[in-house]
Amino acid sequence: MTKPAQHGKAALGFIFVTIFIDVLGLGIIIPVLPKLLExxxxxxxxxxxxxxxxxTFTYATMQFIFAPVLGNLSDKVGRRPVLLxxxxxFGIDYALMAFAPTILWLFVGRFIAGIAGASTTTATAYIADVSTGDKRAANFGLIGAATGLGFILGIGLGGFLSGVWIRLPFIVAASLALLNAAYGYFVLPESLSLRNRRAFQWKRANPVGSLLRLRNYSRAVSTLITAYTIVYIAQxxxxxxxxxxVIEKFQWTTYSIGALGIFIGALIAGIxxxxxxxxxxxxxxxxxxxxxxxxxxIGLLMISLINVGWMMYLCMIPYCLGGIGGTALQGFISDRVPANEQGELQGALTSLVSITTVIGPLLMTSVFHHFTEKGAAIxxxxxxxxLGAILMFISVVLTLRSFKGKEDDSHQIPKTTPHI
Structure with missing residues (x-):
């Protein structure tokens, strides 16, 4: 194997671990939060x-604002410094959250994490820099694997570590982030060549402006983006x-939640x-x-109807298989954007996902509270x-409309022209 190939594999491995740790920190607090907030x-x-x-609203809002900023910044200075x-x-944020004395400090931690979490934009741009064609779509599968594995194994890790000490998961996450930063300093090469860099422009780093630029692409792509916006909300x-x-309906402990998280993480990693x-x-x-x-x-519908706790494991199989769609979508869109705009594109897509993370958790937790509070009519x-299953059905209809009468538009050119 040649040195460049080895170098490329090491870089992809680092990107995988970086996204994994980014999302791990978000997932690791999930099994801890119910008990900690109580x-x-x-x-x-x-x-x-x-x-x-x-x-989650606080985290997503910060990510929405800063994702296009970091994406555009990485188009100017390169991916490496932004990632590190x-x-x-992230390491500083998790250390802060480990010793939060009040709920207010949890919000401060989520504020900082949202800014740092916008680095996912740069990581996806890095993959786009070093990948082409089918390899690009396949390598985006590594991003999906790292995201799913980090998020769900974060749940597993948080569930087990919180049984030792409720603050321990945050200390572990802080240590992992700082160790990965040190490791990346020595092994991560820069992926963006000097000829593909461009000047930073605040107007292009505007999160709203970056979203509006998504309209410049073909109607098929725009419809898919709309469909997947709904999918992300449903998720x-x-x-x-x-x-x-599972705590409310099946009286699960944090250990039970952690075990389910590890099972889901293994499924997502394989898929x-x-x-x-x-x-x-x-x-x-x-x-x-x-x-x-x-x-x-299918997975969401099954979860909503089950009455026995162990069936959660069965429900997760079709739900996790749904991840093949997100990977395909990223490859589908990325193939239509010039090399010197990949950071901007990924920033816009990350901002879009952040909007769904602003809307989705508030919507879903409010629905849950409405149907579980004391004295609830139903x-x-x-x-x-x-509700998530219904939203998925709507997304299916939109996607069918997008693909109707088109056998393959994989070579369609976006309506915008590259910036020189």
Whole structure:
């Protein structure tokens, strides 16, 4: 194997670990939050879920604002420095949250984490820099694997470590982030060549402006972006409500939540890291997108209806298979954007996901609270998951409209022209 190939694999490995740690910190607090919020706020589990929604709102708002800023900044100075500084920021954030004396400090921690979490923009741009064609879509599968694995294993790790000490998960996350920053300083090469760099412009780093520029692409792509905006909102039923749901309905402990998280993490790692690398070349991007949305909907519907706790494991199989759609979507869109705008594109897409993270958790936790609070007219803890399944059905309809009458638009050129 040549040195460049070895170097490239080491870089991709670092990007995988970086995204993993970024998302790990978000996932690691999920099993801890119900108990921690009950203790710090002296509230019941239903009310604690609403606090959780607002914490996620804070994180997502900061990510929405800073994702295009860091994406555009990385188009100017390169991907490497932005990634390393963000990792250091994560380490400081988790150390702060480890010793939070009140709920207010949890909000401060989520504020900082949202800014540092915008580095996902730069990481996805890095993948786009070093990948082409089918390899690009397949390598985006590594991002999906790292995201899913970090988020869900974060839940598992948080569940088990909190049994030792409720603050321990944050200390572990801080240590991992700082160690990865030190490791990356020595092994991570710069991926963006000098000829593909461009001047930083604040007007292009505007989060609203970056989203508006997504309209410049073909109608098929724009419709898919709309469909997946709905998908991301629907996903927040699992990401935001799941630990509160299993505690409320099945009286699960943090250890039980952690065990489920490890199971889901293993599923996602296999699907995103391996299975999707077979399905994309075999069936194409469009079929993967459609199948992914359908699997998500089936999984959410099953979760909303089950009455036995162990069936959560069964429900997670179709739900995790839904991840093949997100990987295909990123490859589908990225292929239509010039090399010197990949950072801007990924910043806009990250901002879009952040908007869904602003809307989704508040929506889903409010629905959960409404159907579980004392004196609720209808007691139905599964309501957020049923709502998510309905949203997935709407997304399927939009996606079908996007692909109707088109066998393959993979070579369609965006309506915008590259910036020189």
């Amino acid at each position: 203790q710090l706020g002296h509230v019941d589990i239903s009310t604690a879920s609403q606090y959780s929604g607002w914490l 500084v963000s990792l250091v920021g 927040k039923a699992v990401e935001s409500v799941l630990p509160f749901y 995103q890291g391996g299975f999707v690398r077979w399905t994309i070349p075999k069936f194409g991007l469009q079929k993967n997108i459609m199948a992914g949305i359908a699997f998500y909907g 007691y139905f803890p599964g309501a957020p998951f049923l």
